[in-house]
Amino acid sequence: MTLAYERPATLEEALGLLGRPGAMPMFGGTDLIGQIDRGIIEPQLLVDMQHTGLHDIKEAGEGLSIGAGVTLAALAASALVGPYTAIISAASSAASPILRNVGTVGGNLCQGTRCWYFRGEDWHCWLGGGDTCYAQIGDHRKHGLKPGDCISAHPSDLAPALAACGARVVVVSASGERVLDLSDLYRTPSEDNRSLVTLSQGEIISEVLLPRPALRSSFRRLGERQAFSFPLVCVAAALRDGDVSAFAGGVANIPVRIDPLDPLADLPGNPQTMWKRTALATLTTRVLDDIAQL
Numbered sequence: 001m002t003l004a005y006e007r008p009a010t011l012e013e014a015l016g017l018l019g020r021p022g023a024m025p026m027f028g029g030t031d032l033i034g035q036i037d038r039g040i041i042e043p044q045l046l047v048d049m050q051h052t053g054l055h056d057i058k059e060a061g062e063g064l065s066i067g068a069g070v071t072l073a074a075l076a077a078s079a080l081v082g083p084y085t086a087i088i089s090a091a092s093s094a095a096s097p098i099l100r101n102v103g104t105v106g107g108n109l110c111q112g113t114r115c116w117y118f119r120g121e122d123w124h125c126w127l128g129g130g131d132t133c134y135a136q137i138g139d140h141r142k143h144g145l146k147p148g149d150c151i152s153a154h155p156s157d158l159a160p161a162l163a164a165c166g167a168r169v170v171v172v173s174a175s176g177e178r179v180l181d182l183s184d185l186y187r188t189p190s191e192d193n194r195s196l197v198t199l200s201q202g203e204i205i206s207e208v209l210l211p212r213p214a215l216r217s218s219f220r221r222l223g224e225r226q227a228f229s230f231p232l233v234c235v236a237a238a239l240r241d242g243d244v245s246a247f248a249g250g251v252a253n254i255p256v257r258i259d260p261l262d263p264l265a266d267l268p269g270n271p272q273t274m275w276k277r278t279a280l281a282t283l284t285t286r287v288l289d290d291i292a293q294l
Helices: 011-018 032-037 072-077 085-093 105-110 158-164 274-293
Strands: 004-006 023-026 045-048 057-060 063-067 168-173 176-181 204-210 216-222 233-240 243-249
Touching (some): 011 023, 011 045, 011 168, 072 085, 072 105, 158 216, 216 274, 233 274, 243 274
Parallel strands (some): 023 045
Antiparallel strands (some): 057 063, 063 204, 216 233
């Protein structure tokens, strides 16, 4: 199959192209190209979003607007984002310095799982459209705690931090736009729809909207090394108007809201992942201590 490429000069032109069957957007491409290379996805048209005006961080009322094309490095270095401590920490620790210079906010939120059965060329797993979640009958020591047809772990550091800070996403297409709470961007995959996000063909995230900064926020993660490491478990929490909002990554195939007082609820784990329950409880205690002491 021939893969076509377009670099539109405006967002409107890009949205028109993305409405075509088989079209996919490309921001940084750090995850997209790898999935194409391994045959996980087979787009017919790549729409380069470099010149579509989605690379700004700017004030929006009491909060901020963050373009989907903003790189993780730019996000971590932004003075405007500085008061959102959890987001700065998450953006600073994601992936590696090289990837943070290229990878974008939108791409990080919509990236695919790092499950080796999903990424491997020797398997056609359930999430990829097959019949079997091989992790459940094989090596799943880095996988999720939540039961289901797929026990992969969501790899985004940024998603839990943004969700805890009350972020919303603006989703646009040639037909118009809609605004979602960030947690509503994600869905549990089902037999008839294996997607982990609620985006339809032709839709993209154009920007992330943040409310005024929380009184305090914190992000903690556990990884195998300091650089080039996706989170094994990560937790973000924010204190606003006396209430604590907390989200975790790496414990289910989508980011999950957790009860700060009972973070292990509905996350029983699997035979090889019980250690993640300890990690989740420990990280939750630490972020709560952070926002209590700041």
